[in-house]
Amino acid sequence: MTQTTVHANANICQHLHSAAQSMPTKLAVAVQQSKNGKLTYQEIDFKTLHQQSDIIAKGLLQYGISRGKKAVLMVTPSIEFFSLTFGLFKAGIIPILVDPGMGIKNLKQCFAESQPDVFIGIPKAHIARRILGWGKGSVKQVINVGGSGLQRWLTNATHLETIIEIGSRNTHIHDMAMLENDDMAAILFTSGSTGTPKGVVYSHGMFEAQISALKNDYGIKPGERDLATFPLFSLFGPALGMASIVPDMDASKPITANPANLFAAIEQYQCSNMFVNPALLERLGQAGEQTQHKLSSIQRVISAGAPATISAIKRFSKMLNPNVQVLNSYGATESLPVSMIGSDALFNTSDLTDQGKGICVGKPISSVEISIIAITDDPIENWDSITPLAANHIGEIVVKGPMVSQSYYRRMQATQYAKINDINVYRHRMGDVGYLDDDGQLWMCGRKGHIVDAKRGEQRLKRYFTIPCERVFNTHPQVKRSALVGVDVAGHTVPVICIELHKDLVCSNANVLYQELTKLAEQHPHTQGINRFLIHPDFPVDVRHNAKIFREKLAVWAQAKWRE
Numbered sequence: 001m002t003q004t005t006v007h008a009n010a011n012i013c014q015h016l017h018s019a020a021q022s023m024p025t026k027l028a029v030a031v032q033q034s035k036n037g038k039l040t041y042q043e044i045d046f047k048t049l050h051q052q053s054d055i056i057a058k059g060l061l062q063y064g065i066s067r068g069k070k071a072v073l074m075v076t077p078s079i080e081f082f083s084l085t086f087g088l089f090k091a092g093i094i095p096i097l098v099d100p101g102m103g104i105k106n107l108k109q110c111f112a113e114s115q116p117d118v119f120i121g122i123p124k125a126h127i128a129r130r131i132l133g134w135g136k137g138s139v140k141q142v143i144n145v146g147g148s149g150l151q152r153w154l155t156n157a158t159h160l161e162t163i164i165e166i167g168s169r170n171t172h173i174h175d176m177a178m179l180e181n182d183d184m185a186a187i188l189f190t191s192g193s194t195g196t197p198k199g200v201v202y203s204h205g206m207f208e209a210q211i212s213a214l215k216n217d218y219g220i221k222p223g224e225r226d227l228a229t230f231p232l233f234s235l236f237g238p239a240l241g242m243a244s245i246v247p248d249m250d251a252s253k254p255i256t257a258n259p260a261n262l263f264a265a266i267e268q269y270q271c272s273n274m275f276v277n278p279a280l281l282e283r284l285g286q287a288g289e290q291t292q293h294k295l296s297s298i299q300r301v302i303s304a305g306a307p308a309t310i311s312a313i314k315r316f317s318k319m320l321n322p323n324v325q326v327l328n329s330y331g332a333t334e335s336l337p338v339s340m341i342g343s344d345a346l347f348n349t350s351d352l353t354d355q356g357k358g359i360c361v362g363k364p365i366s367s368v369e370i371s372i373i374a375i376t377d378d379p380i381e382n383w384d385s386i387t388p389l390a391a392n393h394i395g396e397i398v399v400k401g402p403m404v405s406q407s408y409y410r411r412m413q414a415t416q417y418a419k420i421n422d423i424n425v426y427r428h429r430m431g432d433v434g435y436l437d438d439d440g441q442l443w444m445c446g447r448k449g450h451i452v453d454a455k456r457g458e459q460r461l462k463r464y465f466t467i468p469c470e471r472v473f474n475t476h477p478q479v480k481r482s483a484l485v486g487v488d489v490a491g492h493t494v495p496v497i498c499i500e501l502h503k504d505l506v507c508s509n510a511n512v513l514y515q516e517l518t519k520l521a522e523q524h525p526h527t528q529g530i531n532r533f534l535i536h537p538d539f540p541v542d543v544r545h546n547a548k549i550f551r552e553k554l555a556v557w558a559q560a561k562w563r564e
């Protein structure tokens with residue numbers, strides 16, 4: 001019998017290598033800059049990006065940052081961001097990617113937890129690092145990217161130019177670090193909308209699976225151009241042979257983006273694809289409606305990260321050519337994408353959503369297996385012990401597939417609570433609840449942690465799920481959005497619906513509104529028993545999506561209101 005040895009052969013940069021060979025002079029990245037109302041673009045082709053990232057990989061290694069070390073990367077999207085990230089991957093150095101929008105306290109926690117060896121950032125990030133003590137104790141090397149005289153001095157760091165100089169001096173061809181499929185390739189932090197962000201361990205195998213999904217399920221082809229509004233997704237562009245066109249905007253606060261910049265970038269490069277999150281979809285749709293703008297080159301829009309509202313998709317779609325779809329994706333940092341649904345199919349589900357059947361997030365991505373399991377807060381060790389629920393039964397969403405992360409970084413307990421061992425892989429518990437319908441489509445019914453169990457003392461009377469309940473109340477013309485929370489009233493847990501009204505409407509008589517909402521509640525079995533409402537002026541939501549309602553905070557507010 002012959003024994004075959006498996007060689008480590010994973011590194012997503014191999015795609016960049018092939019693109020550099022097959023289309024060397026084609027555009028890989030263009031970065032827009034807006035200054036005094038003037039837009040300019042920095043460009044790099046595939047061959048140069050490949051060369052530049054090789055030089056950086058060599059420079060980093062020679063500078064003493066060895067393979068396997070972890071490097072925080074706080075660099076705004078720029079040509080350097082791309083060459084650096086690919087350079088890190090090529091050297092086998094593990095980038096730690098955090099979203100600055102998560103706030104100072106969470107960032108500090110992320111650095112304490114991930115123990116970076118290296119800190120690479122723009123001057124602003126270094127100044128914050130120095131003042132706030134980020135990475136103190138673990139960070140040994142600091143590298144600055146960009147900035148002007150004084151800013152650069154304040155960073156007290158080695159500048160990227162020095163790394164490039166060191167790398168350029170070395171004329172040897174760089175051998176890309178080859179890893180095992182499941183070796184750690186990067187650490188990506190969740191957004192922390194339900195607590196502290198958790199570091200998700202990414203492998204090159206997971207990245208490969210994501211690239212395959214983008215090719216096979218989303219139909220992305222080499223030579224396309226993508227308006228890249230989310231840094232991580234923008235990295236997939238060059239790996240797919242697709243140019244990433246990065247607009248001038250703050251990616252961690254998409255709601256503040258200037259639509260004119262984005263429209264101009266699409267026009268300039270005739271982008272065929274765009275990746276937007278629901279907040280941006282809403283913002284661009286509103287701007288497009290006002291100016292009657294058309295996005296005639298766009299052939300596909302990918303929306304992900306949070307649920308997009310049907311009205312926002314409809315408004316946005318007015319800018320698109322007929323039949324161009326907004327592909328709504330469901331997933332999480334731990335596993336992305338899980339499922340997808342095109343806008344036409346989604347519009348057909350809106351009646352069911354308004355009746356409280358959940359949000360349809362479509363069919364699983366080809367390599368993903370979705371199961372629904374009975375709801376429990378306990379850890380589940382083995383998949384053997386589980387009997388998945390039948391179609392149309394709400395339970396926790398569990399996923400299996402090559403893009404499913406296998407652990408959190410240095411978080412044994414969180415890993416234990418989120419992963420289920422299934423022979424030689426782990427399934428991931430999404431922490432979301434939902435069900436599969438008779439056609440195998442997934443319907444999302446909210447977060448498991450946001451379920452409200454109405455209780456008399458310890459006795460459970462009825463279970464309420466957020467999305468199915470809230471959508472019923474959202475159909476009321478005065479209601480912009482609503483949020484279900486549980487409130488303790490004399491030792492009993494009761495469901496309360498917090499209401500945010502449309503801004504242009506003033507509620508002159510809350511009692512009339514509450515009566516109308518109570519009537520709505522009575523019309524549906526799953527909302528019956530809800531008869532307490534509170535008007536909140538402005539829901540606390542996450543900055544990235546402007547859509548994830550911080551129900552934990554609202555619950556505290558509602559409880560205090562109840563006592564007043």
Ligand SMILES: Nc1ncnc2c1ncn2[C@@H]1O[C@H](COP(=O)(O)OP(=O)(O)OP(=O)(O)O)[C@@H](O)[C@H]1O
Nearest residue numbers: 190191192193194197305306307329330331332333
């Ligand atoms: N298309 C969608 N429709 C509905 N909800 C979605 C959709 N896409 C993502 N979500 C929600 O977003 C979650 C994933 O978000 P992400 O990975 O950014 O971090 P987070 O879960 O918000 O942060 P944390 O886990 O730290 O609280 C999913 O579990 C789901 O609840």
